Amino acid sequence: MEILYKKSKMLTDTPLSYCPGCTHGIVHKLIAETLEEIGAEGNVIGIAPVGCSVFAYKFFNCDMQQVAHGRAPACATGIKRCNPDKIVFAYQGDGDIASIGTAEIIHAAARGENITVVFINNAIYGMTGGQMAPTTLPGQKTTTSPYGRIVGVNGNPIRLSEMIATLDGPCFVSRVSVTDPVNVRKAKKAIKKGFENQVNKKGFSLIEVLSNCPTNWHMSPVQSLDFVKNEMTKTFPLGVFKDC
Amino acid sequence: MKQLMKGNEAIAEAAVRGGCRAFFGYPITPQNEIPEYMSFRMSEVGGVFLQAESEIAAINMVYGAAGSGARAMTSSSSPGISLKQEGISYICGADLPCVIVNMVRGGPGLGGILPAQSDYFQAVKGGGHGDYHMLVYGPSTVQEAVNIMYNAFDKADKYRLPVMLLGDGMLGQIMEAVELPEMKDINSFPKKKWATDGSGIGAERRVINSLFIDPDSLEKQNYNLFSKYELLKRDETQYEEYMIEDAEYILVAYGTVARVCRSAVDILRGRGIKAGLFRPITLFPYPTDRLFKIADKEELKFFISVELSMGQMIEDLKLAVNGKKKVNFFGKVGGNVMSPEDIVDNLISKIEEN
Ligand SMILES: Cc1ncc(C[n+]2csc(CCOP(=O)(O)OP(=O)(O)O)c2C)c(N)n1
Ligand code: SF4
Numbered sequence: 001m002e003i004l005y006k007k008s009k010m011l012t013d014t015p016l017s018y019c020p021g022c023t024h025g026i027v028h029k030l031i032a033e034t035l036e037e038i039g040a041e042g043n044v045i046g047i048a049p050v051g052c053s054v055f056a057y058k059f060f061n062c063d064m065q066q067v068a069h070g071r072a073p074a075c076a077t078g079i080k081r082c083n084p085d086k087i088v089f090a091y092q093g094d095g096d097i098a099s100i101g102t103a104e105i106i107h108a109a110a111r112g113e114n115i116t117v118v119f120i121n122n123a124i125y126g127m128t129g130g131q132m133a134p135t136t137l138p139g140q141k142t143t144t145s146p147y148g149r150i151v152g153v154n155g156n157p158i159r160l161s162e163m164i165a166t167l168d169g170p171c172f173v174s175r176v177s178v179t180d181p182v183n184v185r186k187a188k189k190a191i192k193k194g195f196e197n198q199v200n201k202k203g204f205s206l207i208e209v210l211s212n213c214p215t216n217w218h219m220s221p222v223q224s225l226d227f228v229k230n231e232m233t234k235t236f237p238l239g240v241f242k243d244c
Numbered sequence: 245m246k247q248l249m250k251g252n253e254a255i256a257e258a259a260v261r262g263g264c265r266a267f268f269g270y271p272i273t274p275q276n277e278i279p280e281y282m283s284f285r286m287s288e289v290g291g292v293f294l295q296a297e298s299e300i301a302a303i304n305m306v307y308g309a310a311g312s313g314a315r316a317m318t319s320s321s322s323p324g325i326s327l328k329q330e331g332i333s334y335i336c337g338a339d340l341p342c343v344i345v346n347m348v349r350g351g352p353g354l355g356g357i358l359p360a361q362s363d364y365f366q367a368v369k370g371g372g373h374g375d376y377h378m379l380v381y382g383p384s385t386v387q388e389a390v391n392i393m394y395n396a397f398d399k400a401d402k403y404r405l406p407v408m409l410l411g412d413g414m415l416g417q418i419m420e421a422v423e424l425p426e427m428k429d430i431n432s433f434p435k436k437k438w439a440t441d442g443s444g445i446g447a448e449r450r451v452i453n454s455l456f457i458d459p460d461s462l463e464k465q466n467y468n469l470f471s472k473y474e475l476l477k478r479d480e481t482q483y484e485e486y487m488i489e490d491a492e493y494i495l496v497a498y499g500t501v502a503r504v505c506r507s508a509v510d511i512l513r514g515r516g517i518k519a520g521l522f523r524p525i526t527l528f529p530y531p532t533d534r535l536f537k538i539a540d541k542e543e544l545k546f547f548i549s550v551e552l553s554m555g556q557m558i559e560d561l562k563l564a565v566n567g568k569k570k571v572n573f574f575g576k577v578g579g580n581v582m583s584p585e586d587i588v589d590n591l592i593s594k595i596e597e598n
Contacts, residue, residue, distance in 0.1 A: 054455060
């Protein structure tokens with residue numbers, strides 16, 4: 001019998017800890033498939049952040065480091081500088097990368113560290129129960145913006161990819177989503193490019209994935225994907241911001 | 245052959261010879277000569293040097309590098325060490341070996357840039373969140389700092405914890421004649437099977453982690469940490485005694501202050517006053533058992549903790565002496581260093597009070 005589809009061997013057998021309908025899992029799958037396709041097995045060090053994906057160190061079938069909130073790009077730098085021939089990737093949420101860890105991501109990008117960073121933008125702090133994130137949309141209700149994000153009071157959302165793309169260090173910056181099969185395929189392509197750049201020593205790649213949080217958005221999975229498609233993309237347009 | 249070297253540079257060279265191959269730092273006085281020296285020395289020995297965007301980033305680069313098996317270090321001074329505390333806590337929680345130098349300056353806040361010992365609590369009691377300690381040394385000469393630094397990575401690797409060299413602006417800036425040890429062969433170091441060097445897959449997969457969400461495993465991890473500290477107490481405690489044998493008055497001091505105290509003891513002995521000096525070399529583990537024993541000496545009238553702080557080490561000294569003898573204090577806040585005569589005068593006034 002011909003096997004048409006199976007779980008990537010770059011994922012362990014540990015059941016994912018994400019809520020039903022959460023797209024964190026899809027992105028894990030895309031990264032794992034990519035690692036397998038580029039032949040990185042036995043040559044990878046991944047970084048799990050603080051956030052819902054804190055347990056990513058249990059899910060990827062490679063050496064992993066769990067690190068402090070927002071510091072993944074600094075840790076990745078330390079790893080990569082000492083192991084320049086290994087594939088090093090960081091997986092970060094929006095609070096992790098665009099709030100507490102803003103300095104670390106900007107400087108890793110500016111230095112052009114030869115690493116791949118996958119950034120899950122779900123416009124909320126999922127792990128801690130749905131507080132306002134640096135990427136929360138104007139008007140979006142969270143547990144700490146109960147009247148909806150009022151930009152004059154709570155500040156404006158940050159478009160990290162566009163910011164990073166202004167720097168000379170990065171070689172590839174792209175924003176994708178995983179709301180439907182077409183976009184999943186595009187996301188896979190972008191993630192693969194980010195890893196291939198690293199193999200080819202082209203420098204820093206950032207792939208921002210617009211993601212959902214049905215639990216803290218108080219939506220069904222289907223509603224939450226529609227929200228990503230119809231609302232999030234207005235503030236966070238999909239596209240490639242840098243490719244060289 | 246002895247050569248004249250500035251403390252900071254001698255310490256950096258000793259680190260290189262002790263196997264350091266990765267340095268991450270951020271500028272701050274009075275330790276700038278360490279990253280400056282490492283910026284060319286690391287490339288000469290095929291190591292990694294990187295000036296980080298902050299002390300927070302630097303210590304997390306150390307985390308990543310150490311976690312992947314490198315002999316990695318960072319250096320800073322007080323305000324920068326405060327920023328590193330989060331990273332140090334994670335490094336301890338994840339059982340990672342590394343070396344950290346703190347050339348202490350006066351505080352709190354931006355404080356001053358001159359010598360102080362006011363980071364003692366932070367260094368020996370933990371500093372960041374959670375129950376943990378580092379192996380902390382308080383060398384008092386450049387040669388001693390070199391000798392400690394030379395073996396610091398071996399100790400860090402052996403126990404899988406950070407080693408801190410707690411100096412001060414004086415130790416970093418002073419020039420002294422030092423004998424530098426031979427370069428260690430980096431291929432001779434024991435293999436780190438636990439390190440995430442990238443080769444792990446399946447059952448061989450390695451994870452560097454300080455998260456133990458299940459209370460039983462957190463408990464186990466903390467018991468593990470504390471069993472290492474018991475080993476440190478048993479095998480790594482170091483101190484030096486000077487004129488203790490018949491002493492009626494014992495000065496207790498570490499680092500730069502201990503040097504001043506030694507001169508004070510000589511002056512006092514010259515005047516017929518039986519003073520001695522007890523100098524802890526490891527600050528964690530503190531030489532508690534030895535001091536507890538010394539406190540039994542019949543001729544001993546009291547101790548004085550002499551510090552460049554408002555009184556931090558004195559707490560460990562009092563715990564060690566456990567009420568057996570009086571423990572006095574003489575300190576300056578840092579910046580202004582006491583002279584031997586200041587210490588002599590203070591001791592004589594304490595004798596008169598008693
Ligand atoms: C220094 C520090 N501050 C705060 C926290 C608490 N905390 C845990 S997860 C998290 C937010 C994570 O949000 P995000 O990065 O958006 O990831 P998500 O959970 O949404 O996937 C926070 C604030 C922490 N662990 N450490
Ligand atoms: S809380 Fe939100 S982001 Fe976290 S796992 Fe659940 S759905 Fe996903």
